Amino acid sequence: MNKIDRIRPSRRSLLKGAGALVVGFHLAPKGALAQAAATPAQTPEINAWVVVHPDDRIVLRMARSEMGQGTRTGLCQMIAEELHCDWSRIETEYVTPGQSLARNRAWGNFLTAGSQGIRQSQDYVRRGGAAARIMLIEAAASQWGVPAAECSARDSVVTHAPTGRTLRYGQLAAAAARLTPPNPVPLKDPREWTVIGQSKPRLDTAAKTTGALVYGADLKMPGMLVAVPRRCPVFGGRVKSFDAAAVRNRPGVRHVLAVGENAVAVVADTFWQAKTALDALPVEWDGGENARVSSATIDARLTEGLDAAEAFVGNSQGDARAAIAGAARKVEAVYSYPFQNHAPMEPMNATVVWTPQRCDVWCPTQNGEAALVAASQAAGLPQQQCDIHRMDLGGGFGRRTTHDWLADAVLIARQVPGVPIKTMWTREEDMVQGRYHPVTKCKLTAGLDANGEVTGLHMRISGQSILSFVFPNALQNGRDPVQFQGLNASGAESAIGYTFPNLLIDHAMRNTHVPPHFWRGVNHNQNAIYLECFLDEVAHATNQDPLALRRKLMANHPKHRAVLDAVAERIGWGGPLPAGVQGRGIAQQMGFGSYVAAAAEVSVSPRGELTIHRIVAATDCGVAVNPKQIEMQVEGSFVYGLSALLYGECTVKDGAIEQTNFDTYNVLRLAEMPKVETIVMPSGGFWGGVGEPTIMVAAPAVLNAIFAATGKRIRSVPLKDQDLRRA
Amino acid sequence: MVPPSRGEQRVSGREHAIAMTRLNVNGRLVEVNADPDTPLLWAIRDHVGLTGTKYGCGIAACGACTVHIDGQPIRSCATLLSAVSETQKIVTIEGLSPDGNHPIQRAWRELDVPQCGFCQSGMIMAAAALLAEKPQPTDADIDEAMTNICRCGTYNRVRAGIHAAVRGRTSG
Numbered sequence: 036m037n038k039i040d041r042i043r044p045s046r047r048s049l050l051k052g053a054g055a056l057v058v059g060f061h062l063a064p065k066g067a068l069a070q071a072a073a074t075p076a077q078t079p080e081i082n083a084w085v086v087v088h089p090d091d092r093i094v095l096r097m098a099r100s101e102m103g104q105g106t107r108t109g110l111c112q113m114i115a116e117e118l119h120c121d122w123s124r125i126e127t128e129y130v131t132p133g134q135s136l137a138r139n140r141a142w143g144n145f146l147t148a149g150s151q152g153i154r155q156s157q158d159y160v161r162r163g164g165a166a167a168r169i170m171l172i173e174a175a176a177s178q179w180g181v182p183a184a185e186c187s188a189r190d191s192v193v194t195h196a197p198t199g200r201t202l203r204y205g206q207l208a209a210a211a212a213r214l215t216p217p218n219p220v221p222l223k224d225p226r227e228w229t230v231i232g233q234s235k236p237r238l239d240t241a242a243k244t245t246g247a248l249v250y251g252a253d254l255k256m257p258g259m260l261v262a263v264p265r266r267c268p269v270f271g272g273r274v275k276s277f278d279a280a281a282v283r284n285r286p287g288v289r290h291v292l293a294v295g296e297n298a299v300a301v302v303a304d305t306f307w308q309a310k311t312a313l314d315a316l317p318v319e320w321d322g323g324e325n326a327r328v329s330s331a332t333i334d335a336r337l338t339e340g341l342d343a344a345e346a347f348v349g350n351s352q353g354d355a356r357a358a359i360a361g362a363a364r365k366v367e368a369v370y371s372y373p374f375q376n377h378a379p380m381e382p383m384n385a386t387v388v389w390t391p392q393r394c395d396v397w398c399p400t401q402n403g404e405a406a407l408v409a410a411s412q413a414a415g416l417p418q419q420q421c422d423i424h425r426m427d428l429g430g431g432f433g434r435r436t437t438h439d440w441l442a443d444a445v446l447i448a449r450q451v452p453g454v455p456i457k458t459m460w461t462r463e464e465d466m467v468q469g470r471y472h473p474v475t476k477c478k479l480t481a482g483l484d485a486n487g488e489v490t491g492l493h494m495r496i497s498g499q500s501i502l503s504f505v506f507p508n509a510l511q512n513g514r515d516p517v518q519f520q521g522l523n524a525s526g527a528e529s530a531i532g533y534t535f536p537n538l539l540i541d542h543a544m545r546n547t548h549v550p551p552h553f554w555r556g557v558n559h560n561q562n563a564i565y566l567e568c569f570l571d572e573v574a575h576a577t578n579q580d581p582l583a584l585r586r587k588l589m590a591n592h593p594k595h596r597a598v599l600d601a602v603a604e605r606i607g608w609g610g611p612l613p614a615g616v617q618g619r620g621i622a623q624q625m626g627f628g629s630y631v632a633a634a635a636e637v638s639v640s641p642r643g644e645l646t647i648h649r650i651v652a653a654t655d656c657g658v659a660v661n662p663k664q665i666e667m668q669v670e671g672s673f674v675y676g677l678s679a680l681l682y683g684e685c686t687v688k689d690g691a692i693e694q695t696n697f698d699t700y701n702v703l704r705l706a707e708m709p710k711v712e713t714i715v716m717p718s719g720g721f722w723g724g725v726g727e728p729t730i731m732v733a734a735p736a737v738l739n740a741i742f743a744a745t746g747k748r749i750r751s752v753p754l755k756d757q758d759l760r761r762a
Numbered sequence: 763m764v765p766p767s768r769g770e771q772r773v774s775g776r777e778h779a780i781a782m783t784r785l786n787v788n789g790r791l792v793e794v795n796a797d798p799d800t801p802l803l804w805a806i807r808d809h810v811g812l813t814g815t816k817y818g819c820g821i822a823a824c825g826a827c828t829v830h831i832d833g834q835p836i837r838s839c840a841t842l843l844s845a846v847s848e849t850q851k852i853v854t855i856e857g858l859s860p861d862g863n864h865p866i867q868r869a870w871r872e873l874d875v876p877q878c879g880f881c882q883s884g885m886i887m888a889a890a891a892l893l894a895e896k897p898q899p900t901d902a903d904i905d906e907a908m909t910n911i912c913r914c915g916t917y918n919r920v921r922a923g924i925h926a927a928v929r930g931r932t933s934g
């Protein structure tokens with residue numbers, strides 16, 4: 036298994052690194068992992084983050100995964116802020132969930148989702164850096180026989196100011212490692228930060244420009260075979276039969292396997308051999324009852340939910356129903372949002388070596404710990420005899436927080452003991468076996484008084500609940516609290532930005548057999564469209580300026596209003612339109628702990644072709660760790676959100692997803708990309724997320740701009756087949 | 763016809779025959795033992811062993827597999843091994859420059875263009891081919907040439923990176 040070590044050179048050298056400071060934790064050499072697992076954790080988890088080599092290389096450990104969102108760099112900035120190390124000598128490595136398990140979860144949560152890679156780790160990784168610095172200074176002080184208070188550290192060098200003596204971290208590592216970690220560990224005042232808040236270049240860019248970065252899909256091991264699987268295209272269906280003999284003798288084919296109840300796989304020497312053999316394999320599927328489900332039947336079910344008597348309440352103030360019933364005037368509209376695939380550029384894959392004693396998996400995952408649980412279950416082995424070796428992700432967007440693909444890969448490898456098996460999905464499999472953005476509809480009804488002021492708002496959501504499929508235990512008496520993202524009465528995570536005299540937001544849960552999942556932005560994506568576009572409708576119905584109407588309702592929500600004001604000002608709201616622009620739209624929302632707003636400028640040609648000229652985004656994420664990374668995340672989230680708005684739709688026929696590749700599931704391309712201006716306005720005092728929040732305002736801002744440009748109110752996503760010509 | 767390397771493997775008929783093809787990849791002559799119907803992408807990845815070129819769709823829709831053949835950007839997932847001869851020069855991301863310092867690669871690093879990076883080999887190869895053809899591309903040229911898919915959303919930085927590469931090259 037030498038190849039594996041070559042992929043992770045820093046781990047290899049770490050394992051050998053005698054004299055290295057491994058704060059509070061010694062990585063066991065390979066083969067002795069089981070022994071390490073037997074040693075109980077004794078040190079607090081804040082001490083597990085930093086390794087200093089004698090040659091001054093600094094290795095920082097990561098529990099969260101890098102999937103392009105810059106978490107690696109951000110986490111290093113937070114540790115380095117306290118560690119006072121030489122930034123140019125920083126390397127990173129992934130800890131494995133198996134190591135963490137053996138150390139009583141020394142590295143905390145591995146989940147990299149919900150825009151929390153930074154904000155949920157910031158406290159303990161900073162303390163990890165600070166603890167290591169304190170120990171290094173103490174080691175120097177005791178070597179010199181001076182008080183530690185006379186010493187300071189900078190760029191991996193400890194200096195004794197009175198005498199000018201210096202020692203490098205690498206020289207101090209071994210001694211520091213023997214010291215007792217400090218307790219408590221003080222942190223710097225944010226006003227003293229010099230690394231956090233800087234636009235540090237990414238630590239991992241170079242390998243992404245030369246093809247050198249090894250992704251899971253690129254793994255090679257001696258004797259490795261490649262498996263290409265196919266599941267019953269109807270979710271919940273099964274394999275009735277398959278004729279292995281028909282393809283067994285094709286070149287390179289080694290095994291033709293059943294995978295659980297619902298899938299088959301061909302294992303061959305190469306991907307192409309396996310894939311073409313799989314294409315030629317006769318398989319009979321049994322889709323069962325679900326084979327009768329179509330987009331039309333799902334839509335009918337959701338439509339029924341819009342007026343159903345029973346619904347879970349998410350936010351209720353006053354008596355909205357009565358206010359609407361007694362209103363002088365009503366505005367009502369029905370919106371809808373489709374299934375969408377995550378479609379990360381790197382299709383699902385995992386490489387597995389299974390023996391009756393042990394199961395090791397190499398894969399891109401957004402949650403190492405959940406991957407370990409999935410591997411252990413599929414392997415039929417305790418977690419202590421399994422481990423997950425993470426690779427950087429070729430995109431995640433939520434798809435890689437769940438591990439159906441990993442479990443199947445283990446089930447395949449189990450049938451070929453001792454042989455490394457790389458299971459790789461085709462794009463087609465990735466498209467039809469996704470975990471989809473949930474499908475919902477929403478009926479919004481506003482009651483207005485004689486002056487056109489909103490007296491009551493009822494927002495009835497009907498459709499799929501993610502939690503009921505993914506974490507049914509997290510339901511609250513059947514109610515899915517995540518359904519109300521951005522619509523909650525209060526809270527630090529995703530509170531509504533308006534106060535209505537009477538308000539009712541409720542959810543008629545209508546689940547389908549298509550598995551839903553967290554998808555970048557999650558339920559904010561539709562909730563923001565529903566509320567922000569409908570408010571726009573109310574504004575136009577009552578001859579009010581959309582910004583003015585919102586501001587009136589936002590008196591008690593200054594942070595929401597501040598970001599909205601910022602984009603309105605930057606785009607020149609109310610002022611003349613630049614040449615070529617026909618309309619502007621705005622939207623705001625709070626999610627993942629951050630306040631965001633967007634303003635868009637669009638035009639629609641006489642033939643109905645949409646051009647998005649410019650989007651201004653504002654984000655108040657409390658603390659901005661790396662403004663440039665935030666800009667990149669905002670741009671990226673807009674591409675993802677606009678792809679969803681323009682093209683994103685998976686439809687169901689005979690129980691299966693109809694879109695099979697990027698030809699039928701199109702995404703935004705460079706030529707369609709608007710100019711993006713990002714206003715980063717951290718107001719301090721809280722840690723909001725960055726990866727997702729702005730996605731939720733992209734679509735409603737553009738939809739509102741389309742209305743401004745054309746008078747056409749678009750109430751369903753995507754736009755691709757809709758007539759956008761002037762009303 | 764070259765016999766398959768492993769004894770237990772049988773060649774079942776013409777349509778799945780394994781043959782030896784010679785390719786010129788990054789200036790090196792390599793021999794590939796594979797079905798001539800294998801897409802060039804998989805010959806490069808699984809036989810030549812260069813994995814910088816990525817599989818994203820397999821139907822010429824995403825550009826992740828872009829390589830140069832005689833300087834032209836092509837989508838290697840939709841180019842059969844049998845369609846390439848050893849006189850044609852194939853260049854992959856690994857061979858774009860000897861030291862990773864092609865102007866596009868330098869600009870990409872300067873601007874931190876990649877996010878997850880999975881599409882970026884293809885992006886860089888497409889951008890390098892564009893620059894070779896049009897040393898001073900306009901935004902419209904970029905729109906037309908850069909049809910690769912990036913799910914992370916690096917498009918605006920890709921555009922800026924191409925312009926920066928032009929500047930970097932002209933300013934020496």
Ligand code: FES
Nearest residue numbers: 818819822825839
């Ligand atoms: S893999 Fe070739 S274009 Fe997508």
Ligand code: FES
Nearest residue numbers: 878879912913914
């Ligand atoms: S950088 Fe991730 S797909 Fe382009």
